Amino acid sequence: MVATPEGRQTRYEIADPHVTRAITLLVNTVLAVDDGEACTDEKCDVPLCCAPTDRAMEEIR
Numbered sequence: 650m651v652a653t654p655e656g657r658q659t660r661y662e663i664a665d666p667h668v669t670r671a672i673t674l675l676v677n678t679v680l681a682v683d684d685g686e687a688c689t690d691e692k693c694d695v696p697l698c699c700a701p702t703d704r705a706m707e708e709i710r
Contacts, residue, residue, distance in 0.1 A: 653660045
């Protein structure tokens with residue numbers, strides 16, 4: 650980390666560009682988990698959570 654005073658505030662930057670890139674990739678990662686369990690929330694509004702997907706239907710056939 651590099652701290653640079655800017656008036657009454659301090660600006661913090663990551664000194665190593667490799668770490669900056671890694672953190673950016675991690676923050677932008679979308680993780681989808683299919684645990685194979687049915688949704689237990691009757692009022693679930695998460696897209697594709699409670700309705701079978703095309704891929705899941707193909708696996709059943």
